[in-house]
Amino acid sequence: MSAGIWTGQADLWTGEWVSDRLDVRLADGERPAGVGLSDLVGLAVRRNPRRAHLLVSTVLGKHVPTDPRLVYGAGLLLGDLVRARLNGRSPGDTGGLLAEALKSRPGAAASLRDRLRAPRTPVDAVVLGYAETATALGHSVADSLGGAYYLHSTRRPVAGFATYGGFEEEHSHATSHLLLPADPAELNAEVPMVLVDDELSTGRTVLNTIRALHAVRRRRHYVVAALVDLRDDDDRARMRELGDELGARIDAVALASGRVELPDGILEAGQAVVSDLEAGRGERPVRPVRPARPVTWVDVGWPQGLPDGGRHGFTPEHRARLEKELPAMAARLVPALAGCGCVLVLGSEELMYAPLRLAEALADVLADVAVRYSTTTRSPVLAVDDPGYAIRTRLAFPAHDDPADGPGERYAYNVGARFDAIVLVVDAAADTQALKGGLLAELSALAPVSVVVIPAFGEGEL
Structure with missing residues (x-):
């Protein structure tokens, strides 16, 4: 089956849970990079009436905390x-x-x-x-x-x-x-x-x-x-x-x-699995289990005028400037992570690249620390606390960036108590009161949180 995926807890995911219940199979084809399809993805179950399964990537760092390098x-x-x-x-x-x-x-x-x-x-x-x-x-x-x-x-x-x-x-x-x-x-x-x-x-x-x-x-x-x-x-x-x-x-x-390879009736079968487990027979979302830990805002010195990502375009000149400044930005986070053995850098929905590069720079600086990277998402996915399933835990919280399509639930997966510290990276548009009362409250129940706010390029500038 698929390669094991580190889920922020102590074990690896074998990928068997969905295959056993829904008879969904992955069949390898060409291997241009020397690895097969089942090395790069495994299966989870969506909460989506139009699509029953979700391919969970081993290298994307979206749903599963992953080495940023x-x-x-x-x-x-x-x-x-x-x-x-x-x-x-x-x-x-x-x-x-x-x-x-x-x-x-x-x-x-x-x-x-x-x-x-x-x-x-x-x-x-x-x-x-x-x-x-x-x-x-x-x-x-x-x-x-x-x-x-x-x-x-x-x-x-x-x-x-x-x-x-x-x-x-x-x-x-x-x-x-x-x-x-x-x-x-x-x-x-x-x-x-x-x-x-x-x-x-x-x-x-x-x-x-x-x-x-x-x-x-x-x-x-x-x-x-x-x-x-x-x-x-x-x-x-x-x-x-x-x-x-x-x-x-x-x-x-x-x-x-x-x-x-999908069997007939996969949509109905997937919905039945979701209904059964959400009725209390398997899904175990994360629940705050200890007092809130400290939340600290850290100014990493994001360069003025440098885009936070590619929403409005990113040029080779922007890239050169980011590469030059990354080591110093990561160094400003190091004091907040003293004594940690395992750190999660968590991005926010579309804001994936800046937190990825910060996490990568931190992993280079903190040689004795396991630095992992993932991001929050709009995607509703079933969480099952089973060693054969990728999405072991789920945090649900309200949107906090005033989205154009209105308020809604957002998610962070596999953010468990294994982490000694969490670095949350958001842009300025997402640094709101809804963030403090929602996602930050959930995260701080698990570990101390350092919040990095990156200026949202173009917003309020024109």
Whole structure:
């Protein structure tokens, strides 16, 4: 089955729970990065009437706390596959380091990252990542290319920014996406476009995106990049047909491919599992079990004018500035983590890249501390306290950034009492009273919390 996943508790996830109950199976396909589909994802159950299963990534750092160097290294590796496709060459040899990192071999995650971030000739491209899950992944792909402009879609309208385009993610529980570049000219550059998502299931979302963007700005070359490619032959044919229709080349790359084998009646079976467990026969969400721990706001000195991520665009010049300042920002967090053996850096929904890079820098500085990274999410997923299931615990709390689609519940998974300290990273728009009375109250019942607030680029500036 899938590789074991560290869940913030003492054990590993074998991935058998969903397969045993719903008869859902993962079948490996091609292995461009030397690992299979079942090494990169496992299965959980959604609270979603349109889709019963959730693929839980071992390298994304969304639902499962993960070594940030593995998360960033996997993103850079995907970018290396994109680079090879754009240059018409074979990808570099990472010597099986991804496989070694997935087995938690000492030093393998850092070695993977270090080998892939070594200076190389920049490749010009526009990279577009999908909110919310792939915002940091897309940014990592852009980093790997070196010369790329990066933008991710967003579900947060921002005053003063005109919408470039929008598209629908058909299977999502929250489907409105916006493109809000600060400088639309960057998005219109005469270069290939790379579209990045965590998984390529049918490809409909990305084809809708290409069709919409091509109507605004014609391009000769698109590359679709994902951690895993689950498309069948008909899906692949649709991508070729769209390329022929538009007169453009459309390529796809992934770290691994394969398929999810679903039995008949999977939606009904999944809903029945959720209903049974939520009736009190298995789900065990996190509950505060001890007095609140201290909550401290830490100013890491985020550089003025540096975007907090790719919501409004991120250029190679921004990237160079961030790389220069990261060590000093991480150092300002170190005193708050003295004496810790295990630290979680928790990002907030679309804000994934800045906390990822802070976590990665902390992991380098705190050599004797297990630093893990994950983020909060809108995705409602069933939590089951079972060693064979990935989502062991669930924190539920109200949205705290005044979302355009109104108030709603948000979640943090696998944030257990194993952590000696939690570093919560939010942008200024999410640093609200609702944060203090919601997520922070839940987190501080588990461990001392350091809050890092990053200026929300563009909000209040125009």
